[in-house]
Amino acid sequence: MLLLTGPPGAGKTEFLLQQLRDAVRTGRRDFRFVVPTATMVQHVRNQMAREGLLIRADSIITFSKLIGELAPDIRIVPDELFALLVEGAVKRIDAKEFAGVMQLPGFHASLAAGIANFDSAGSTAARLRGALPSPALAPYARAFAAVWNDVEISMKASAVTMRGGVLQAAALRMNETPPTARTLWFDGFAVFSEPELAVIGALAEHTDITVTLPVEAASEETHRRLSQMGFTAKSLTPANARSPKISAFKADSPEREADEIARRILSEADAGRPFRDIGIVLRQPESLAPLLCATLERYGIPVRAYGSTALAEHPAALFFTALLEAMLSGWDHERTVAALRLSPRAGSSGALDRLDIKMRENLPNRGIDSLLALAYPDDAAARLLRGFQDLNSWRELRRTPAQWAEKLQTLRTLFQPRAIPDELTPAHIEMYRSQARALDEIDAVCNSAADPMIRAGAPSRSIPLAEFWPDVKAILRMARLRTLDRRRNVVHILSAYEARQWDLAVVFIPGLVEKEFPKHHPQNAFFPDEALQALRSYKILVRTAADLDAEEQSLFESACGRATDSLVLSYAVSGVRGDQPLPSPFFTAAVADLAVEDSKAVRPQLSQRRDARYHSVEIRDAELLPVLNERHPKFSPSALESYLQCPFQFFANKTLKLREFPPRPEDRMDFLLMGNIVHEILKEWFPARQELAPLIQAVFERFCAEKNVPLGFNVEVKRHELVHALTKFEVLHDWPRAVSVQTELPCSFTLDRDIQISGRLDRVETYPGEVGVVMDYKYSRASTTKSKTTDDTKVQGPLYLLALEKQFNLRASAMIYCSVKEEAKLFGWGEVPGLNTKQADKLLELTSIWREHAIDEVRRAVAEIRSGVIHARPASTEPCRYCNFKDACRYTATVAAARAASEG
Numbered sequence: 001m002l003l004l005t006g007p008p009g010a011g012k013t014e015f016l017l018q019q020l021r022d023a024v025r026t027g028r029r030d031f032r033f034v035v036p037t038a039t040m041v042q043h044v045r046n047q048m049a050r051e052g053l054l055i056r057a058d059s060i061i062t063f064s065k066l067i068g069e070l071a072p073d074i075r076i077v078p079d080e081l082f083a084l085l086v087e088g089a090v091k092r093i094d095a096k097e098f099a100g101v102m103q104l105p106g107f108h109a110s111l112a113a114g115i116a117n118f119d120s121a122g123s124t125a126a127r128l129r130g131a132l133p134s135p136a137l138a139p140y141a142r143a144f145a146a147v148w149n150d151v152e153i154s155m156k157a158s159a160v161t162m163r164g165g166v167l168q169a170a171a172l173r174m175n176e177t178p179p180t181a182r183t184l185w186f187d188g189f190a191v192f193s194e195p196e197l198a199v200i201g202a203l204a205e206h207t208d209i210t211v212t213l214p215v216e217a218a219s220e221e222t223h224r225r226l227s228q229m230g231f232t233a234k235s236l237t238p239a240n241a242r243s244p245k246i247s248a249f250k251a252d253s254p255e256r257e258a259d260e261i262a263r264r265i266l267s268e269a270d271a272g273r274p275f276r277d278i279g280i281v282l283r284q285p286e287s288l289a290p291l292l293c294a295t296l297e298r299y300g301i302p303v304r305a306y307g308s309t310a311l312a313e314h315p316a317a318l319f320f321t322a323l324l325e326a327m328l329s330g331w332d333h334e335r336t337v338a339a340l341r342l343s344p345r346a347g348s349s350g351a352l353d354r355l356d357i358k359m360r361e362n363l364p365n366r367g368i369d370s371l372l373a374l375a376y377p378d379d380a381a382a383r384l385l386r387g388f389q390d391l392n393s394w395r396e397l398r399r400t401p402a403q404w405a406e407k408l409q410t411l412r413t414l415f416q417p418r419a420i421p422d423e424l425t426p427a428h429i430e431m432y433r434s435q436a437r438a439l440d441e442i443d444a445v446c447n448s449a450a451d452p453m454i455r456a457g458a459p460s461r462s463i464p465l466a467e468f469w470p471d472v473k474a475i476l477r478m479a480r481l482r483t484l485d486r487r488r489n490v491v492h493i494l495s496a497y498e499a500r501q502w503d504l505a506v507v508f509i510p511g512l513v514e515k516e517f518p519k520h521h522p523q524n525a526f527f528p529d530e531a532l533q534a535l536r537s538y539k540i541l542v543r544t545a546a547d548l549d550a551e552e553q554s555l556f557e558s559a560c561g562r563a564t565d566s567l568v569l570s571y572a573v574s575g576v577r578g579d580q581p582l583p584s585p586f587f588t589a590a591v592a593d594l595a596v597e598d599s600k601a602v603r604p605q606l607s608q609r610r611d612a613r614y615h616s617v618e619i620r621d622a623e624l625l626p627v628l629n630e631r632h633p634k635f636s637p638s639a640l641e642s643y644l645q646c647p648f649q650f651f652a653n654k655t656l657k658l659r660e661f662p663p664r665p666e667d668r669m670d671f672l673l674m675g676n677i678v679h680e681i682l683k684e685w686f687p688a689r690q691e692l693a694p695l696i697q698a699v700f701e702r703f704c705a706e707k708n709v710p711l712g713f714n715v716e717v718k719r720h721e722l723v724h725a726l727t728k729f730e731v732l733h734d735w736p737r738a739v740s741v742q743t744e745l746p747c748s749f750t751l752d753r754d755i756q757i758s759g760r761l762d763r764v765e766t767y768p769g770e771v772g773v774v775m776d777y778k779y780s781r782a783s784t785t786k787s788k789t790t791d792d793t794k795v796q797g798p799l800y801l802l803a804l805e806k807q808f809n810l811r812a813s814a815m816i817y818c819s820v821k822e823e824a825k826l827f828g829w830g831e832v833p834g835l836n837t838k839q840a841d842k843l844l845e846l847t848s849i850w851r852e853h854a855i856d857e858v859r860r861a862v863a864e865i866r867s868g869v870i871h872a873r874p875a876s877t878e879p880c881r882y883c884n885f886k887d888a889c890r891y892t893a894t895v896a897a898a899r900a901a902s903e904g
Contacts, residue, residue, distance in 0.1 A: 002210040003226050006236035008561025012212040013501050015236065016185045017047070019210070023183065024053050031183040033060045038482065039306045039498050040188050046488075063186075063196065064163075070170040070179060070199070077160040080475040081451055082151075086112040087474070089150035095143035105474070114526050115148050119164035121542045122194035125149040131538035138531035158452070167195030174202035186211040188500050190551065191222045194541060201229050214500075214554060221541075244507075244563040248591040249570050250583075251599035254288065254511075257572045258295035260599035261508050264568060265301055265491060268506055275302055277505040279492040281559040283517035283552075286310075288510060289493050296491060305493040308480035311445070316415050316438040317476060318342050323411065324473075327391055328466055331368040333359045336388070340381055344418050344435075351379035360662040362708075368392060387414050398462040401450035401471075408446045408472065412439045430485060438481055445475045496555040499562050507563035509556075512571040512587035518552035521545045556586045570599075617648075619868030629866055631655055634748070634756035635858075637796035643861045644793035645879060648872040650865070652885040660884045668709045669718055675779040677703050678820050679762065681726065682777060683743050686763070692730055696723055721821075728824040738765035738773070738833075747803040751855070755862050757799055764808065767833045772810030774800045777818050785819035786827045789844055793875050797829060798854035801846075814843060 004012045016033070023031050035041055044060050058065075077085070087108045090098060101107040118128060125148040132141045155161055161169075184207050192200065203209060211226060213219045215235075227233060251257035265278055282288050289305045296303040311317050322339035329335050337359050340346050358374040359365075368389050375382040391411075399407065417435055421428060449471040494502065496517075511517055522545060523529050529544040560567055569590055571583050619625060632654070643650035652658050663670060681699045685692060700719050709715060741763065748758040763775040776796065778785045788794045801812040814830030826835075830846035844850075872891040874880055880891065 001204050001208065001229070001231045003223070003231040003233045004210065004212045004236060005215050005223070005233060007215055007238065008558045009238045009503075010236040011238065012236055013187055016187050016210060016212060017044075019183075019185065020048070020055075021051070021053060024048070024055055028183075029056065029059075030181055031059060031185070032066060032181045034063055034066055034184060034186045035060070035188045035501070036063060037188075037307075037498060038062055040501055043501060063189075067163075067166055067170050067199065070177075071166050071173060074166050074169055075160045076163055076166050077155055077158075078448065080445070080448060080478040082116075082162070083108060083112045083478055084471060084474060085151050085154050086115065086147065089147045089154070093143065093146050093150055095146060097140050097143040105477075110525055111144070111147060114144065114524060115151065116162070117524070117542050118148070118540070119162045120193040120195070121540055122164055122168070122198070123540045123542075125152045127538075128535075128540065131535055131540060133527070133531040133534045137534060138527050140526045141531065144526045164193075164195045167193075167199050171195070171198040171202040174199075174206065178206045179203060182207055184209045188212075190214055190219055190497075190500075190554070192225075197222070197225050197229075200226070204229055204231075214558065219554075244565055244567045246567045246569070246590070246594060247597070248568070248587070248594055249597040249599055251570065251572050253574045254291055254572045255295070256599050257510055257570055258288075258292050259602050260570070261292070261510060261568075262296050262299040262301060263600060263602045264508075265296070265506075266299065268566075269301075273505065274489055275491050276489045278508075279494055279499065279502060279504040279506070279562065280508045280510065281494050281496055281499045281562060282509075282511060283496050283519055283555065283559075284511070285493065285495050287516065292493055292510075302487060302490040303493060304485045304487060304490040305483070306498050307495055308482045310477075311438065311441050311479040311481040312477050314434070314438040314481055315342060315344070316412075316435055317442060319415050320411060320442055321473065321476065323388070323414070324408075324465075324469055327388075327394060328469065330366050330395070331371065331388070331392075332364075332366045333371050334363060336368065336371055336385075339388075340384060343380075343384055343415065345416055346380040346384050349380055351376050352381045355381050357659060357662060360664070363665050364710075384414065394465055398464055399468075400460050400462055401468055404463075404465060404468045405446040405450040409443045412443070415439065430483075433484065434481075437484070441479060441481055442476070445479050446472055448475050496559050499559055502562050503564060504562055505565040506568070507559070507566070508568045508570070509559055510570045510572075512569055512584040513575070513581040514584055515581065517556065517584055517586065518549065521548040553586070560590070617869075617871035619870060625866075625868055628655065628868060632865060634758045635862060636759050637757070637799045638759075640795055640799075640858055640861050641793055643865060644795070644857060644875060646872060646874040646883070647864065647870050648889060648891075649874075649883055649885060651870040652888065655870075658885065665708065665710050666712070666714070668707055669704075669715050671779065673703065673707060673709075674718065674722070675777075677722065678726070678777060678779045679744075681722075682729075682762070682820075686741060686743050692726055693723060696726060725821050725824060729818070729820050738767050740766045742766075745808075747800070747807050749803055749806040751802070752859065755858070757803070757858075759796075759800070759803070761800060761803065764804070764810075765832075766810060767813070770810050771813045771833065772804040772808060773814045773816065773830075773832050774804060774812075775816045775818050776800065777820050779821050780819060781821055782819045782823050782825040782827075785817050785825070788817055789827050789829070792853070792857065795854040795858055798851045799858070801851070802855075812846070814846065816843075 004015060006012050020031070020033055033044060035044065041060050041062055045055065045057075048055050048060075058069075061069075090102050090108060090111065094102075098107070125145055129145045129149065132138070132145060135141070184203060186200070186209065189211070190213065200209065200211070209231075211231065213222060213226075223233070249260060251260055261280065265275070268278060269275060280292060282292075285305065285307060293303050293305055312321070319339060319342035322335065322342055326332060326335040326339045337352075337356050340352055340355075346352050355371075355375045359371065362374070365371075368385065372382065372385045372389070375385060394407070415435070417432060420432075449468065492502070492504070509517070514520075524532065524542075524545070527535070527542070529546060532542050532544050535542065569587055571581075571587055573580060575581050619628065639650065639654050642653060662668075677699060680703070681692075681696055684690075684699065685695055696719070700722065703709070704711060704715065743763050745761040745764055746758070747761055748756065750756055761774055762777045765773040765775065767773070774797075778788075789797075797815040797817075801815050804810045804812045812830070814828060814832045816826050816828040816832065819825045819827070827843075829844045829850070831843065872889050874891060877891075880886055880889070883889065
């Protein structure tokens with residue numbers, strides 16, 4: 001029996017692989033190569049296959065698979081069913097210690113994980129109850145042990161056990177039924193639990209065993225125990241010490257960090273490096289792997305993430321969950337459309353967009369028939385809704401769990417993939433395979449929820465779907481989905497554990513920030529470290545948070561040791577939640593003598609287009625340019641201001657006429673609606689100057705009814721704000737009145753013979769001598785309104801003054817912006833006869849230069865619109881955060897590409 005130790009790259013795995021090769025070449029079949037995970041199994045099998053060695057599938061297995069061979073008749077309780085047993089036990093025990101948290105799913109998961117930790121240490125509920133530390137050390141220990149004891153009783157009644165029980169049974173049976181394998185090689189492990197060590201000790205009585213372990217503090221106890229069993233320790237040292245080139249960079253965000261990794265991978269590929277020689281090692285793949293996969297695929301880089309993913313996050317499971325939640329809600333319209341969005345065929349259709357808009361305009365509402373009435377009769381969304389109609393009766397049915405499982409499995413027919421394209425790519429094939437596997441796993445989840453073990457002794461009791469669904473949902477949340485990607489020339493995304501057996505030319509280790517790598521290990525919620533130390537005197541060796549923290553350093557060193565040519569370390573200055581984490585101490589120590597680079601600006605470019613350069617985005621097609629003129633026969637001042645702020649914003653809003661989704665009911669009283677209410681109130685108020693408060697109340701209620709705005713506290717607050725603002729506005733008008741005042745006047749005139757301008761003047765005052773003043777109401781703060789007088793993109797004022805002269809034959813005297821919010825105040829240009837109020841700022845001079853500059857800007861905007869200029873070029877980035885089209889805008893990428901082109 002041999003124990004091989006050594007640092008990363010010392011050749012421990014290669015030593016065992018050579019013995020494996022020799023055994024295969026001599027025709028032996030009495031051996032097993034044992035690794036921790038199924039991914040490592042596949043990796044070793046693939047490596048042997050590439051070398052031309054044919055090996056039986058059961059010769060390379062996981063430790064769990066080996067135990068299954070040694071104790072085939074003992075059933076291990078599935079993780080998801082175990083979690084439900086824990087949840088049921090918590091309810092039955094009803095311990096006062098857990099009264100405040102027992103309804104939280106996170107608490108049940110934490111409790112299940114705690115029990116699993118004790119099981120891994122070889123303990124049982126009875127053993128723990130005899131060794132409980134004092135309440136001062138562990139105040140929740142008694143309740144924890146009581147729940148575990150209840151779970152063990154339930155498992156015993158169903159003839160199942162936890163993994164520790166199977167390991168102990170396998171070790172006891174070894175003398176009765178010796179293993180068939182004469183040689184066992186264990187590789188890729190860092191530590192062994194007490195039950196695992198018991199199995200290894202029992203196997204050592206009958207087989208020749210070789211174990212590899214790293215040289216690290218976390219493995220010291222395992223080293224000691226194996227030495228006590230008689231293992232001979234042999235330390236290996238690297239024959240040729242690896243010295244990869246180390247570089248480091250930091251990025252503004254995880255997204256930019258992923259972009260920089262993609263850029264460097266493409267550089268490696270351009271230099272002739274195969275993608276298969278490149279790997280990304282993550283400490284916590286669940287946080288960064290999805291982002292990295294999406295980013296690399298966007299750059300045309302083939303990528304494979306190893307390990308399993310959460311089944312609940314697969315599109316098929318999301319659709320399944322959304323559909324059941326919508327059904328049980330009585331087909332709430334918002335939830336039902338959310339389910340439609342997850343359908344492969346209906347989810348991205350224009351018809352569903354139109355249905356979504358109609359649905360939002362009619363919220364709140366429910367009922368499948370009323371929603372179907374809003375859809376187009378023959379589109380994909382309507383067909384899927386008619387399929388939903390067939391499920392309407394399910395909410396009233398009562399069935400046994402097994403019958404419900406069978407009915408739920410029929411829902412897979414509603415998740416129809418898109419039509420198969422004529423040319424299938426590997427991505428298409430993997431997508432279809434993934435969907436099929438996910439649907440099969442969902443069926444298995446439904447069957448698990450119907451397992452008699454969790455039905456509390458009444459598996460045949462008829463129950464409503466609302467009672468069965470929570471169990472399905474809980475199991476679905478815990479289930480995992482393993483991908484089966486057989487492509488070879490891909491970039492590998494590996495966890496720090498999975499990477500132990502890999503050697504790669506180029507290794508990236510991103511996410512090197514505190515609490516990510518090293519991972520933060522909180523103390524056990526039920527047994528703090530001090531209590532766990534006390535349990536060690538009873539031979540209950542549960543790993544403490546300090547033990548887990550000690551393992552992080554060795555994991556990092558192992559990950560770095562995977563690289564043979566190049567090692568790239570990185571972190572993001574801003575986290576995924578907008579926080580600013582500190583760089584990892586591992587990163588700081590590793591790059592102490594290196595220059596940390598900044599990530600470079602980059603945008604996705606497929607390999608065949610990597611030489612693309614920035615250019616202004618314009619419509620040049622001879623057939624499309626006339627369409628632009630047809631769509632814009634005339635221009636409003638607000639549309640021209642939109643273009644001058646950003647051509648892309650104008651193109652999306654005015655040319656394409658893209659619609660923003662209607663706001664939710666509670667958000668309908670927005671600035672736009674408030675502005676419309678203000679204009680309507682002032683329109684009705686001016687002719688008779690009636691009492692303002694009753695008018696505000698009447699108009700406000702009328703708009704709320706027309707726009708289906710639910711009345712509530714926030715709406716009432718906004719009404720009071722309006723009363724306050726308009727009361728101040730009324731006082732503002734105590735200057736000599738004009739000869740006439742007209743409101744809401746449409747205007748239209750021609751500029752330069754071919755530029756038609758149209759708009760609506762909020763208020764026109766006429767004074768003696770055919771002098772005119774234009775007033776435009778702005779439902780905005782005084783500071784915001786004032787800024788319009790100094791913004792070169794605002795051409796409304798000069799154009800309205802032109803309208804006075806060209807259409808109404810008045811000599812323009814002033815253009816006034818009236819702020820009608822919080823503090824009523826006047827800003828603008830020119831002179832108002834008789835104006836004498838402290839609430840008006842000094843008006844700017846109305847000059848010909850100011851007017852001509854604005855007219856020149858209008859001419860330029862119209863010429864560019866007609867010539868098809870549509871690129872993102874905001875005059876100011878401040879309004880960008882409010883833009884309805886910011887998610888489709890590529891302003892940042894455009895600027896970066898332009899800078900790169902100029903530097904190149």
